[in-house]
Structure formats: structure tokens, C-alpha cells
Amino acid sequence: MVRYAAALVALATAPFLASSAPSECYKWKNVKIGGGGGFVDGIVFNPTASGIAYARTDIGGAYRLNADDTWTPLLDWVDSTNWNYMGVDAIATDPIDTNRVAMAVGLYTNEWDPNMGSILRSTDRGATWSATKLPFKIGGNMPGRGMGERLAIDPNINNIIYFGARSGNGLWKSTDYGATWAKVSSFTSVGTFVPNPSDSNSYNRDIVGIAWVTFDSTSGARGSTTPRIFVGVADKSNSIWVSTNGGSSWSLVSGQPSQNYLPHKGVLSPSENTLYITYSDGAGPYDGTLGAVWKYNIASGTWTDITPVTGSDLYYGFGGFAVDLKKPGTIMVAALNAWWPEGIIFRSTNSGSSWTKSWDWTSYPDRSKRYTMDSSLAPWLADPADDPPESIGWMMEALVIDPFNSDHWLYGTGATIYGGRDLTKWDTGSTITIKSLADGIEETAILDLLSPPSQHVKLVSSVGDVCGFIHDNLDTPRTSVSQFHNPKFATTFSLAYAGSKPLNYVRVGGDAGNIALSTNGGVSWSSHPQSSSTAGSNGVVAYSANADTIVWSTTNIGVIRSVNSGSFSTISSLPANAYVIADRCDNTVFYAASGNKFYVSRDTGATFTQTATLGGGTNYKIVSNPGTAGDVWASTDGGLFRSTNYGTSFTQISGPTWCAHFDLGAPKTSGGYWSIAAMATIDGKKALYRSDNAGTSWVQINDATMGFGTAESNRIAVDYSQYGRVFIGGGNGRGIFYGTPGTGCSGSGTTTSTTRTSAPTTTTRQSSDLHGFEPHNDHFQSNHNYTQSHHDHHHTDHFIANNS
Template sequence: MQSRLKRTASLLTAFMMAMSSMALTACSDSGNTTEEETTTGQSEELAAENTDDSLYVNPDWSYGQVAIGGGGFVTGIISTCEPGLFYARTDVGGAYRWDNGAQKWISLSYEISEDDKGLLGIDGIAVDPQNAANVYLIAGTSYFSNAKTCIMVSHDYGAHFKQIDVSDKIKVHGNGMGRGNGERIAVDPNNSDIIYCGGRTGGMIRSTDGGETWESVASFPVNSTKNENGINIITFDGSKSADGKTTRIYAGVSESKTDNIYYSDDAGETWSVLPGIDEKAQKFMPQRFDLDSKGNLYVSYGNHEGPWNSAQGTLYKFNADAGTSEEIQVVNWTVGDIVIDPTNDDNMVLVTSEVWTEQPNGAFGDKFFRTTDGGETWENLDGKYTMSTNGMDWIYNAAIHWCSSLAMDSGDSNRILVNSGNGIFACDNIWDESPEFYFEAKGIEEVVPEDIVSYKDYPLVSAIGDYDGFTHEDIFSSGERHTRQIGSTTSIAIAALDHNIWVKVGGDESNQLLCYSTDGGKNWTDITNSPEEGKVYYKGKVALTADGSALIWSPSNSNFTYRTEDWGSTWEKVEGIIGSQGVYLIGDPVNKDYVYGCANSILYVSSDGGKSFKRKFDTMSTYKRLAVAPDIEGTVYIPGGGSGLLKTTDHGENITLVNGLKFCEAVGLGKPKNDGDPYVIYVWGTPKDSDVKGIYMSEDEGETWVRVNDDLHQFGGTGNGEFVVGDMNVYGRCYMSTVGLGIAYCDKNEK
């Protein structure tokens, strides 16, 4: 079976590459390589790399993300030489490519492993100006994967990437301050083999072989900056070239009140400060560069790196040949970016960043301006443009904000895309009297899932970082956002015997955001009374007893767990759980007297409705969640880490080992194939030491295990929520949390 799947992997990879070449065509045969050499040769080489026997592809399953649409900070958008083709990067959710035919974004980051989850933080993106199939990402996250930094190289539109580890040379941080600046990586428009990249630390590096190997650019004068944003912009002026490569290169440095823009006129061998920078310009930090066809360099400035700490700024135009500069006085706020019409330098669009003005939907966000006379005059679009949700109605009251990247379709100067803290907005008629902006985030799923609930004959309900949570009747259509919006929601519970009763929690140091619903999430009531007078508790985990008569809450900033039977009018301190914050809690689905908890490897059980708990078992692991069997009292599954999967059928009195698992980090249950069969067990773990860590399923209580995901669908592991949960309504479907790829799903093709 394994060998058949490996052969299938080779065929699927070759097929996908062939389809990619048919669907998308390279842009230019100019430069040092022909189109055929660039596209076909590199694709064949990549195919050889990706079709070896180590690749495992599972043809029995389909994979994707539960549809929400947007929900995170898209930090950069890149147009390409191919009309209608864009790439986008995010701070924690990888990179995407716009599929113009399907009218949706396609994730390029499913195959990131748990060990490499830091590579979901994309700090820069570059596309070959001659061939849009060649895309390069600079990826890394300081707090994940030992701060590993890689150049991700693809020659097939991002269908596959090769990782080139450059951690020994530079470091980046895709979720760091200044992540909307850029781009810090660029491809020479006259030589596709030459790529430059700026690090947050370590200075500048370059490749002369298409990204395969990298060397430090020792002549560049800056290696790091105090704000840890480093070299944040690199741009080639393709009109200046010699010996088959671009000679003029610009680089921006994330500093103010000092030299912060440099240029080279000898292909990066030596660097000088850009001439003409006056005192006003120098007091700001460069955010982004844009070049017009005449070689003028436009610089968007802010007084800090962003995305939330910059308030002032301006726009400048520099000409390195003449040594001149000109302030383009549009606004005195931070300028996020401008985009120049490639067919007419006089036409430009500008967007601010971190400006809070009322937008057409009543939300507050950034401002748009446009010029048709080369910047002599600018038109403020306030009150002239409209906004629409484009079918993703949860975004109806959200702003276009934190804007730091504009892109224009190379084949249609009427169409622009702009990033925001919620996703991407597009406009197809930017030069009309009344431009129409709409949410263009279908396929981008960048939310951070924290919790999820699946009951038989009931919608899928989730808790999400930043965006509350959603209810899904259909996981393939954008869900309905919770009506009580509290922002980041860390836990949600629904009473097993009365699905009308919900409770969820979020909040922060100044706000206790704990609320409940008694009508299935349609209406909510806040619980404002604190369990401890004068203290503000927040986040953590919540549970309800089976009938919803009692709420148990373990805040993330308290060493105690609390219980109430009157929705917080009165509280009692739970006995038996002390010194643990954010204890995972879940009620027995049948008996309201039993509640289970886990923290610091300890299994806790209450037999009095959550008033007191007893320690039942120490797994010596760091598991975070339990799974209870629906309709079965007392049965709890416990992920035991290196101890495998554990189970109790008598409220924790006796613990047994489920067969066949060497390691188990998360466990969930799902609908069986046939009525009367055992619930399907889904785990994140490994059956044997030789197995790859991933999602596995068992339909016979652990006697046999089958891998669910494959090497192309790892999603960076279980992320913040650390869950794998089966669907109780669809056999062969399960969900997994991620660090920024939304709620991943696996769906068995044959039901």
C-alpha cells in the first residue's frame, strides 16, 4: 500500500506541474535564459526533487480549510507580469496565489511541517519579473522553530517549494513589527538568477544561481537596526543594466534620523547614501519603494515601522541621477504604499496606514487618494467609494486598515488590491467617479483557531483568535460570526444535553469578557461580576455541566478555578485544582455530576458537578485537551504524549492504554461509518517510532491505525488550539487547529 501511494505521489506531482504550466504562462523570454529553460527545465528539476520515495501523498483524502474568508493580517501583495496573477503573504498563515479562473486564493503553505511551523511567517515575497512561475519567500518566526530562517524557492507558481536554510546568515520575523514594509527580497529583472534579500539581522545576502546558494553582501553598511526590522526594502531599477544584470539597486533600512536609503550603481559591489535626502525625509523611516518608468524612486514614509505604532509620515520622489528630491505633499500621516499605473506614470493611487477615518460601512480605517497628473494634485476618495462584503458577510462592520501594500493588475489598470488587517480588498474601477471596493479574501484562511465543538445534528461551532468564532452549517461556505463580538476567544462550550446553552470567554488585563447564551448563540449576556472582588480575570478555559446548570471557569491569569450556578451572580472557588492556570475543562456528556479537567499532565475528575476535583492520573506529558465519547457516560480519551493514547470508561477510576500508538499529542472522536460501530478516533501522533507525526484514525478502538494527512498537507501542526476533532455528522471528516492557517479539514473521499 505504501509503495502504491508513493508511486501515486510521483504521478500526481508530475500531473500538477504539467497542469500548472498549461494554466499559467511565463511572461518574457528576455534576459539570460529562455522561457522554456526557465519554466520547463526548472520544473523538471523540481519534479525530480519532489517525486522521490520519501514523499507520501494520500489519494484517499481531500484537504483544505474551513471557509471563513480572511481574518488575519495580509502583510504584502505582489502583482506579476501575468495579467490577473497576484501573490500575497501573511504574518502567521503562509503565502497565497490568486487563481483568476477559480476566483479564489490558493494556499501555498499546506506542506509546512510542525517542526517548521515558523516558516508560516512570511517576511517578504519576490516574483521573477520575467517569469511569474518563479516565486521566492523569505520565511521565519522568531518564537517558533528555533527562529529558523529560510528562502523558499518555487519554479511552479508555488505548487512546491524548496527550503534553503539561511539561518546562519540572516534572521527574519514574519510576525514582527514592520512586517508590512517591503519587499525585503527582490529578483533582478534583467537576470533571473540574481536575487537579493535583506535580513532583520545579519545584513544583506544575495544569490547568483536562482536562490540555490546565498552569500553575504559584505559591502552593504548596515547589518541590523534598533527596532529589529533591519533592511526592509530592496528594489531593482531594471532600466540600468550591464553585462546581463541590473546595475542600480536601492535598499531601505528601518531607521530614522540617520542614513536609511542606499543605492548601488555597480550591481551591489559598492553602496552609497541616496543623494538628495533632506532633513525632513530623514526623520522618517522608509516603508515601501515604487519606481516609475523614468527611474524616479517614490518612497512611502512613516515615523515608525508599523503596523500599529506609526502616526506621521509623507511621500517623497527621488531621482538618483539628478541627485534631487521632492516631497509630494498628500498627507502628513504614515503613507502605507502607492501604486503606479504601468501604462501611465501620471496615474497613481496612495493609501495611508494607521489612519482612522470613517469608511462607507461605518468602520474606521485608512484613506485613499488618487492622481492623474503625476502627483501635482490628489483627489481624496472619502465619500466617493463604496464597500461590499462579496458574500463574506462577517466582514460587514470591519475596516480597511493597517494598509501597507497596494498592487495593480498588470493587464488591467482599473483593478487594484490592497491589504488590511482583515484580509484583502479589491477594486475593479479605481479610476471611476465612484470606485467600488469589495472583500477579495475567498480562500485566505488566516484565523487562529482556539476551540471547536461538533455535536450530532448540530452546526460546527468554533472559537477564534481576534474574530470571536463562527458557526458553520456548511464548512465550504463562509460561516456566521458570533453575534456577541469579544475579539480573541480562547474557549467555548455547549451543554451536551441542551445545545441552547453556550458559554465563551476572552478578554484581557482590563476586561473580563465572559458571556453566555441560552438560545443557541443568537443572543448573549455578559457576566460582569468577577469571581474575586477587585480582580479582572480573562481568557482561559470554560466548561458546562451536561445540562448546562453549572459553569466552570479556569482563567488564564488565576491559580484557581471557579464555578457558578447563576451566571456569575455568585461564584465559588473549586477545590482540588490549585496552582494551574487555564485548566482544560469538559463536562461529561451524559451525567451532569461529572466534569473532567487536565493541566500539567494531571487528569482531574469531579463527581459533584465541578465543585471539587480529585487527581486521578499523571501521564507525565504536556497534553492540553481531553475527548469524551458522546452519549456514553464516563468514557474519556487522554493524549499521553510518549505514553501513547489512554482511556477510561469509569470516570477515571481505571486508566487503560489504547493499542497501537507510540505517541499521542491530541485526540478527538468522530462519526462512525455505520450505526453501532465505535466512534472513529482521530489523533495527532505516531503509531510507531518510524512513522511520521501526523493525523491518524482508527475505526476499531485502536487495533489498527491509518494515516489521514500526507506530506503535502501538514498545516504546520496543531498550533495554538492543539486540537484534532472529528465531525459528528460526517463520517471520515476531521478538523485540526493551526498557528495561522485557519481550521484545517481532512475529508475522506469514499464515505
């Protein structure tokens, strides 16, 4: 996560060239955290075919709903060549050819993402995809990503698709199912709203642009262009536009409210001939302190304010909106950000004339609720230490009712997908059950992984926004007991264990001073005695073999050291932001790298001396042999290097010409060398490789269906006790995978297709839904403090992880 620059190479022994690495069949599955773990910003049901629905996320790709309420991931084939596809800014399901689905993909519109955005399209419900590159960027992880949908298919002639762009790029149209695109020159409103024009962070300085496109399906006939199209624009003065001639000309909808708000959703109720619009004073998903809900009668041109609350009860904007197509006049709306005491959902059966609320105050602080929560599929969501222990949610921009089943509903939050199958009980005064229904969605960003030498722990993870977990079972959802507590950070950035006392852990994260210790393999934790007295923040932490010394390379105050839980002191002999680890066997030895320089300490981290110069320009990771003192490995963008003399000199390992994160784990044979897994480039191919003979030869262990997104962001651990099992997870937002060699592999995949609007060339990429894969995921703290940590993680840390 910390970037390290390096320069020229100086090595003890020159590398020799390796032949092309063969492939080995691996079966990949998600480690089950359970239930999402990140922001689900869009859910869409197909309006004409029962059972077809899709969910989109800001950094974790997209998913298709299965009949058993599980979800299938659709973008696991994404690799380093197209990593920005994991940010999905809009999704559309075809109402005529219901096998068709399209997505607008791209992560950032600022300099963090150098890639232009793309439209992905599929004719088999996401099993395979073709891509069209656009001449501008798309911001699936930018402000306003819960607005939408920005992508819309004409319900009467499905070769026509509209897309509303960000950054002042306006409205775009395709007439060939999304293969090529042209700007709609007659639509001149590009949006004026910028979240924070004076912010030093460019993330908040871009134009949010067009928020949604909604066709009035009742205005046309099958086989002809739909005449009436509404477009909502992130503009607080002139936001709702309409065309009555199929997009040839546009005008502002007359009489629209002028309340200085932004339109988040524009949802049509065909039987009522009404357009419902939710407004908030911010782009979301974190902000929004005021808002409104309006309905527009298309036939009469009448606007009606149907905002559910007023006065002091209105302290939030509105996001998700749902129409029950089987029950005209039955609608629902979600408070976008009612942070306290928790989120709010409203329901009306008379088109908004009156509303009932998911909960009501009785005698403060008590509330009566129209629901009970069921997080059995993601039990960590129910944390007794939180208040409330199981929140209805926040950041609620996605809210839908199944068009074929009035009892079936879903909504997205900052943590998961909730919903249920007894919704109409709400109207009779009965209690409904709200369940976590994100089984199959693993959307966490992984910042560190350890496979320690412990009988009861298979894996330890540090996770963006949801702290981290002890994984004693890889296929069982985590509970709140499995999560790091006391203290519980919003985000854990780095983990380490003591090599000779492997039940002793240290972790750092969250805000300044957050450092915690465990002496029982993560079963319980305590704050470091000096945690509150240090201003150190995030970074990388190392633990000496005997668990008596911590060296912490912070992101803000340099490299610091604590002995026997005493006060921290600065290590002046190391540059700031150096990468640090401890020798697993020799308690006196620590290693570090900064730039192209490698450092060693022989006095338990008190002082460091430069000993060698590594090849390449970026240092990624250092790993110490778990069983032999002085045997240390380092990876850079120039390859993989090994020292057997405490880092005095290094030999470049054959094969990798570039290497990011890697690890050592259980050997193939008793007494053999530790197995190595590395994200590396070998023979010109960037992939995940394993070596069983100290890097003499390598096999590739992923295939075209498992791309793992950005190679640089992936964290890797090799199982300490089970040969061949490899763990991989990263800032790509798809949680943690574990792979094992043998039968049941994920498959061979097919080719990819990329089409540029100016020069078509085509490819098709197969989705990862062919590999056997089990679900579940994690969540974050339900308080306002979480808001900022989630915000920071999703736009800053994720980018750094991708580019570390």
C-alpha cells in the same frame, strides 16, 4: 493553548505495539468563513507577464492569484518539521522567467521560533518548492513585516537575488536563483531601529533591519547585472542607500529627508525615472502616528515632498504605495493606520503634485465617499454593529495596480484583500466599487472547535481576532449573523456545550471578564450575569451536562466556578491553568489535568481530587464520551489514554506514542464505538489519524500535500452526526479544514528539498493546489481596541498555540 508539564507514567495497563498505520484517501477543503480573516502584508504582480500575482501573510503562508480572482494556497504541505515556513516575510516574482517565484520564510526572530529562516524557490509558480536554510532567523510575524519587499530579483539577469535581513544580519545575495547565499560585505548598514528596547517582551526588542530592496531596471541591459540598486533600512537617520555598480559599493543617497521616519516602501516608476518612498514613524503594522511621502528623481538627484496631507490632518504614517505602469504619473498611497473614522487611500494623476482622497468630510460626522463597498464574497465583513459597518481597512501596507490593467487593483488590510476592476472611474469623479477579493484565502487562527449534537449546526469555531462563528453550512461564507455577538470578543479562546442540553453553549475570550452564554445553539448570546465582576481572562471553559455549572480555568486568577449564573468562586483544589472539561452525561462530574496529574470532581466542580498519573510530560486535551458517563480520554506527549471508570485509572491506547488534540465523533456503524481523530505520532510518523474501534487500529487521513503546520497547535473536532468527517484548524493561520473519506483526495505529493548555504542537499515539496479546495474567510473589529487584540494574537497567542 495553555501549556501543561507532565512527568513519569503510571498506568493501569501497559500498551501493546501497533503495526504501521495504513493510509485512507481523504478529500480536504476549507470551511468557508470567507475573505481572509488576517493581515495580508504583501501583494506583488509580475511586471512582464499578465495575470501573475502573489500575496503573502504573516502566519498563513502565501497564495497565487487565479484568472477568476480566486487565490490558490501555496504552502498547505507545510507540516511540523517546517512549521515556521507559514510566516512569509518577503516575496519576489521573476520578471524574466515568469514561472519563477521566491519567498523568505520564518515566523519569529526571538526565542519563540528555534528555527533558522529559509528561502523557498519555485520554477512552476509555486506548484513545487525547494528550500535553502539560512544561518539566521526570519520574522514573518515580527514588527515591520509589512515593509518591503525585502526580497528582489535582478530584472536584467534573474539568477541574482538580494535579500535584506533582520536582527542586524545585513544584506545577502544569491547568484544561483536563491539556491545559495552570501553576505554582501560592502553593505554595512544593518538598521538601528528597535520597536521598544526596554520592553519585557523580546518580541519588541529586535532590530527590524532592512526594509526593502529595489532595482532600477532602467539602469542596465538585459543579460547584465543591473548597476543601480536602492536599499531602504529601518534607520531614522540614514535610511536610503544606493549602489551604482551592481552592489560592489554603497553610499547614502544624498539629500534624503531627515524627518526621523522609517522607509516602508521604495517603489520605482521606470518611465518617470523616479523612486517613490513612503515613511512612517513606526515599523508597523499597528503603530504609526506621523509619516511622509517623498519622490526622488534619479536623473537629477532631486527630492520632493509629496505628502498628501499636513497639520492636524496628518495623524498616521504611510504604508502601501502603487505605481500605474501604464499611466505614468498615476500613483496611490495608503495611510498605514488611520484608525478613525477609518482608513484612507490617496490617488494622484500628476506624480503627487495634487491628490484626491477616498473620502472627504462634508458636515461632521458625514462623509462623501468615492467608493461603495461590496463584501458579497465575505459578508461577515459588513457588520451593522460596527462603526463604520464596512470599513475600507487598516494596516494597509500592501497596495498594487495591475501593470497590465489600470482598472485592476488590490490592497491588503488587517482583515482581507480588497480591490476592484473599475479603478480609473476615480479620475472621472465616478464612484468605484471596492470588493473583498480574498476568495480562497482562509487566514484565521483557530483556537477551539466543537461539533455539537445539533441538527442545524455542523461546527462551532472560536477564532483569533474575529471572535468566532456558527457554521450551519461548511461551503458558504459566514455572515455577520453567523458571528458571535452580544458580546462580541476580539478573540474567543475556548468553547463548551452542555452534554445533556446541547443547545446551551459557553464561551470565554477577549479581556478580563468576557464570558458569554447561549441557550439556542449560538443563534444569540448574552453576557454571563457575573461577567463584569470577575477578572478572569481567557483560558479553558467547561460546562456541566445540565448547563447549571461553569468551571473556568483562567490564565490569570486560577480555576473559578459559577453555579446557576451566580458569582464565581475559586476552586482551591485545582492548580492554576489546569485543563478542565465536564462529563457529557453525568452532571456531577468534571475532569481536569495539570502536569502529570489527573483530577476528578464528583460534586459538580466544587472540589477536585487527584485520581491518576498520566504518561508523558505535556497534557494536551481531555475528551468525554458523548454517550457514556465515566468514559474519558486524555492525550499527552506520551500518547493517548482512556479511562472507563471516571478517571480512576487509565489504559494507554495502542499506536500513538505522542498525541496532541483529538476528538470523538459519529461511529462507523450504528451502535459502534465513536470514531476518533487525533494528531498523533504512530510508528514514528507524526500525522492526522482516525480510529473506528476505540484505538485498536488506526489509519492516516492526511498526505504530503496537507501537512497542517504545527501539530501541537491544531484543534480537532469529529463530526457528531456524519461518520468520517473531521474538522481541523489551528494557530497556523490557515483557517479550518474539513476532510471526508472517498474519491477526490488531495493526492500523494512529492519530496521536499532543503539546501543549506554551506552544505547543499536538495528536496522539492509539492504545493497543495492539486486538491479541490474552496475559499473564503474572516475579519476583526474596526476600532482601535482591535489593534491590541490583533497584535497580541499574532505574536503571542499564535506562538503559544504552536507550542502548547
